[in-house]
Amino acid sequence: MKILFVVDQLQDLVSDPLYIGLVRLLGQEQVVDFPSKDIFHKPESKRWFLPQVPDLGYSEANICDLLRGKAFDLVCAASHRSECLANLERLRQAGPLPPIVYIDGADDSRIRHEVVERFQVAVYFKREYRWTATSKPGRFVDCARAFRFNRRLFERTYPLTMCVVPDVIPQHRGCTKDIDVSFYGNASHRKRAQAMALLEPLAHEGLTVAGGIYAAATDKAYKLEATALKRLISKVRDPSTVSEVIQRRKLSPEDYYRTLARSKVAVSIRGGGFDTFRYWEIVASGTFLLSEEPDIVIPHNYEHRKHAVFCRPDLSDLQELVRYYASHDAEREAIARAGHDHLLKFHACEPRAAQFLEICQKAPQCAL
Structure with a gap:
């Protein structure tokens, strides 16, 4: 053809x-x-x-x-x-x-x-x-x-x-897993801000959390708020665009993949659509994926607790799942390996x- x-x-x-x-x-x-x-x-x-x-x-x-x-x-x-x-x-x-x-x-x-x-x-x-x-x-x-x-x-x-x-996704094999959970994302959906608001408090429990919500220079500051009410109030009271500090939260590809390699758990949350590159590159890098369950059709998708783990749509069990898989190394790494093999077979x-x-x-x- x-x-x-x-x-x-x-x-x-x-x-x-x-x-x-x-x-x-x-x-x-x-x-x-x-x-x-x-x-x-x-x-x-x-x-x-x-x-x-x-x-x-x-x-x-x-x-x-x-x-x-x-x-x-x-x-x-x-x-x-x-x-x-x-x-x-x-x-x-x-x-x-x-x-x-x-x-x-x-x-x-x-x-x-x-x-x-x-x-x-x-x-x-x-x-x-x-x-x-x-x-x-x-x-x-x-x-x-x-x-x-x-x-x-x-x-x-x-x-x-x-x-x-797959051959352009860095693997960093043998890297020390010294980050319990990581999540970086553009402020393209309020669920991402919600997820970050749930993950940040885990640092007070002794877990190592790496991440942040970033935005472009033209994005409004309200996009960083986690709830619909806060977003509405911010939209009315503060029509400004995001600061340079927020813009700089975005990592270079090299730093991002190194962070993934160091992460025990890496989180993916929908953006403008559900299908985001993060959903695939986390698994491709050999890291354990914690995600929402897809609301779109993905042929040969990951299976829950076999290739990845899905949290509830409202993210109510996100913290619980992070705590569990950050401390259960053998189970987590077995799922990460199975997910990687599955991706190579169906999603490369x-x-x-x-x-x-x-x-x-x-x-x-x-x-x-």
Whole structure:
């Protein structure tokens, strides 16, 4: 299969590692990014979570010639953003396209019907896939609400979460576990502030706590509050943006992974969507994951108390679970090892690419 991977220039934690997985499975000549994406190829644009591959050097004219010659079996619109869709539209104006699959990596659960109708999408991949009903009445309701009674689209929409490229995740094996619990997160959801408010008091019990909620310079200070009432009061009384001290809480990738390696327990809490890179990189680094239970569909997800441990949705048992697993070394490390093995089998970039290809090949319009 030869894939035209239509992109924009922004970092994408769903489709960027997938691209690397596809290149490794199919070969670089079989996966052509358009336009050439800087973080895939240019050393000065390299991202910490992604290896790079040589640029094939195709111009837009070259790509159009290949399309006219029917060189591609599939076009993948690899981002929900307008720049990616504009790139796809330019190619469509130049001539007919092979079947199009669409990766919607937005952190919401909205189905983008306008994209489906505009490009006649054959397969729709959704990061925040929330439709879990198994009964006929339940599936009917899901189809009606989110898919506007478009049963064909409903049946051709699949979950596709983030994945990792394991060889770029530092392991720091043999590192002393001198941090009982760590949690760093952007202030993108109030649950993160709630989690930090629960973890900080554990330091008074003698546990070593590393972490903090950080924010960008343009973020408002109210985002750091843990409860809805405090956020509302702060929003009214203090419309200021966050201080430089808060901004500096974000660790460099090197410091962050070293902190993970030193942590007995590492916490992941949802951000704008549930699917966050932290949920995968903690396990990929070989560290024990304590997380909320997902409210989205994740095929081959971690199993509770086997690959990771899930706390209650209201975080009411978060402290209790931290205390327990920080002091039960053998049980904790066995779960961390099993989680790491499970991730390599199902959630590294190559198996994610294989899952993606299997779904594409089953779709009637994409079958070869």
